[in-house]
Amino acid sequence: MGSMDILVGKTVAIVGLGLMGGSLALALRGHGIRLVAIELDEATRALALERRVVDEATAVLEEGLRGAELAVLAAPVGAILSLLSRLPEACPNGCIVLDLGSTKEAIVAAMDRLPPAFRAVGGHPMCGKEVAGLAAAEAGLFAGQTFILCRSRRSDREAQSVAEAMVAAVGARPLWLAPDQHDRLVAQISHLPYFVAAALMADAALAAQSSDYLWQVSASGFHDTTRLAGSDPRMMRDIALTNRPAILAALLQYRRRLDEVLALLEKGDEDVLYQWLAARQAEHAAYVVAKSVRPGVNRG
Amino acid sequence: MGSMDILVGKTVAIVGLGLMGGSLALALRGHGIRLVAIELDEATRALALERRVVDEATAVLEEGLRGAELAVLAAPVGAILSLLSRLPEACPNGCIVLDLGSTKEAIVAAMDRLPPAFRAVGGHPMCGKEVAGLAAAEAGLFAGQTFILCRSRRSDREAQSVAEAMVAAVGARPLWLAPDQHDRLVAQISHLPYFVAAALMADAALAAQSSDYLWQVSASGFHDTTRLAGSDPRMMRDIALTNRPAILAALLQYRRRLDEVLALLEKGDEDVLYQWLAARQAEHAAYVVAKSVRPGVNRG
Numbered sequence: 263m264g265s266m267d268i269l270v271g272k273t274v275a276i277v278g279l280g281l282m283g284g285s286l287a288l289a290l291r292g293h294g295i296r297l298v299a300i301e302l303d304e305a306t307r308a309l310a311l312e313r314r315v316v317d318e319a320t321a322v323l324e325e326g327l328r329g330a331e332l333a334v335l336a337a338p339v340g341a342i343l344s345l346l347s348r349l350p351e352a353c354p355n356g357c358i359v360l361d362l363g364s365t366k367e368a369i370v371a372a373m374d375r376l377p378p379a380f381r382a383v384g385g386h387p388m389c390g391k392e393v394a395g396l397a398a399a400e401a402g403l404f405a406g407q408t409f410i411l412c413r414s415r416r417s418d419r420e421a422q423s424v425a426e427a428m429v430a431a432v433g434a435r436p437l438w439l440a441p442d443q444h445d446r447l448v449a450q451i452s453h454l455p456y457f458v459a460a461a462l463m464a465d466a467a468l469a470a471q472s473s474d475y476l477w478q479v480s481a482s483g484f485h486d487t488t489r490l491a492g493s494d495p496r497m498m499r500d501i502a503l504t505n506r507p508a509i510l511a512a513l514l515q516y517r518r519r520l521d522e523v524l525a526l527l528e529k530g531d532e533d534v535l536y537q538w539l540a541a542r543q544a545e546h547a548a549y550v551v552a553k554s555v556r557p558g559v560n561r562g
Numbered sequence: 563m564g565s566m567d568i569l570v571g572k573t574v575a576i577v578g579l580g581l582m583g584g585s586l587a588l589a590l591r592g593h594g595i596r597l598v599a600i601e602l603d604e605a606t607r608a609l610a611l612e613r614r615v616v617d618e619a620t621a622v623l624e625e626g627l628r629g630a631e632l633a634v635l636a637a638p639v640g641a642i643l644s645l646l647s648r649l650p651e652a653c654p655n656g657c658i659v660l661d662l663g664s665t666k667e668a669i670v671a672a673m674d675r676l677p678p679a680f681r682a683v684g685g686h687p688m689c690g691k692e693v694a695g696l697a698a699a700e701a702g703l704f705a706g707q708t709f710i711l712c713r714s715r716r717s718d719r720e721a722q723s724v725a726e727a728m729v730a731a732v733g734a735r736p737l738w739l740a741p742d743q744h745d746r747l748v749a750q751i752s753h754l755p756y757f758v759a760a761a762l763m764a765d766a767a768l769a770a771q772s773s774d775y776l777w778q779v780s781a782s783g784f785h786d787t788t789r790l791a792g793s794d795p796r797m798m799r800d801i802a803l804t805n806r807p808a809i810l811a812a813l814l815q816y817r818r819r820l821d822e823v824l825a826l827l828e829k830g831d832e833d834v835l836y837q838w839l840a841a842r843q844a845e846h847a848a849y850v851v852a853k854s855v856r857p858g859v860n861r862g
Contacts (some may be wrong), residue, residue, distance in 0.1 A: 475743075545791065
């Protein structure tokens with residue numbers, strides 16, 4: 263684990279002040295870091311300055327990166343890829359780069375192609391909300407959560423230490439994974455649940471059109487199961503486009519699981535049905551225990 | 563809406579002191595009602611008396627029903643059906659019957675067959691938790707929630723007033739529905755989400771066997787989407803067996819929706835994908851608004 267001292271006195275440029283970039287800025291306050299936001303939206307820049315989320319804010323990438331030792335790219339994956347391609351011109355002297363993107367293979371491959379003046383580490387904090395934007399940002403978003411880090415060909419020892427110091431500063435726990443390993447894991451545990459929730463939302467919204475009572479009858483179970491359907495479509499589109507094979511594989515396996523459920527219900531064997539349902543309850547209990555024995559790793 | 567006065571001085575027998583029966587007893591405390599629990603489990607009876615959840619507790623149905631004006635059947639659907647068949651012998655003079663079962667067609671049909679000494683109303687409070695048992699019971703469980711009521715052939719005016727008074731006493735809002743209408747609505751908004759969550763849990767548990775990192779990488783999205791997988795398997799089995807056609811129909815439609823998602827991802831058209839994702843976000847937002855304009859109807 264890197265010491266947080268390495269960040270003191272440094273200038274950190276955060277590119278994109280949405281939920282993640284804004285929360286990162288808030289979490290880094292009080293660590294002796296000069297924070298500069300690079301954000302295209304004028305109202306967001308004004309809000310950030312008014313609430314002292316950052317010390318400076320600009321819409322111009324070149325300007326924001328001037329003098330920054332570390333650039334944190336906090337945007338949907340597509341925007342991060344575009345930023346990485348603009349970095350060599352926008353910051354000719356190079357800097358350390360960390361991103362907060364939801365998928366890692368495409369981003370780390372782009373980091374590999376950066377000129378040697380750049381040192382770059384891929385990052386993905388395993389937390390979030392179904393609402394986007396600076397207004398939803400909170401300093402405690404990362405506290406106790408897993409923060410995945412991925413080495414690129416441009417990850418030298420200093421870049422890795424800075425990335426770990428950043429993770430420590432926001433109260434998260436670093437977990438180094440290979441980019442493809444990351445993408446397969448999150449396809450299963452994050453992207454599949456999103457699509458499962460979104461499909462459920464689509465069906466319920468259709469059913470609600472022909473019944474005035476559906477929403478009245480809905481309870482906390484429906485609320486929780488569909489929460490992810492509220493996720494930012496731009497973020498989800500970029501995730502889908504950059505992690506397609508892994509998401510498709512997880513979805514195909516999930517569809518086979520649904521066929522198992524359909525067969526169970528069609529057959530209607532009381533005991534076999536009970537065994538299946540009890541196995542799911544046991545798995546859920548085991549998962550809850552597995553999370554709780556690593557206290558603070560996750561809000562779950 | 564029935565006046566709550568109708569309950570004052572009455573004896574209410576609650577058959578089954580689990581999460582729902584226990585929460586009902588706690589919510590009815592302080593309304594001038596004598597509460598008797600009929601519960602087979604000795605430790606649960608002892609706990610209920612020790613914590614003054616009820617005034618009396620017995621394992622014997624006949625004993626508990628003696629002198630009760632109202633019997634509330636709070637058990638999985640299969641146990642409620644069995645209780646309804648035993649009522650004529652256990653309570654020869656009859657009483658008013660209300661149940662809290664998760665499906666309503668089979669139960670209301672059984673109520674229809676009760677001798678005329680009984681007056682019966684089907685009930686289903688739209689709330690719950692993924693944990694079962696008296697220890698998880700709480701007085702506020704029903705507060706602000708929708709409490710569905712279904713008339714049977716044995717529902718006279720007094721039974722309906724008593725049922726509404728009970729709903730009001732626990733702070734819920736009555737919604738009268740036909741049993742088949744209830745069962746179709748909950749298949750869509752409650753049973754389908756359960757099976758969707760359980761299938762997701764099954765896939766993740768399998769994947770976790772071959773990756774030490776899966777649970778570490780999991781975050782609140784997975785937690786919420788799979789929460790229902792922890793539901794009581796006995797309750798879910800009975801739901802599945804008594805609402806099979808409606809659940810199968812909802813699941814088949816859901817599988818078609820997943821095929822739509824698979825096709826979207828396979829095609830990978832950026833704009834079409836974005837439109838689909840944005841439609842889900844809009845539907846989620848509309849659902850959240852629909853719930854919030856009926857304040858207190860649901861925790862969601």
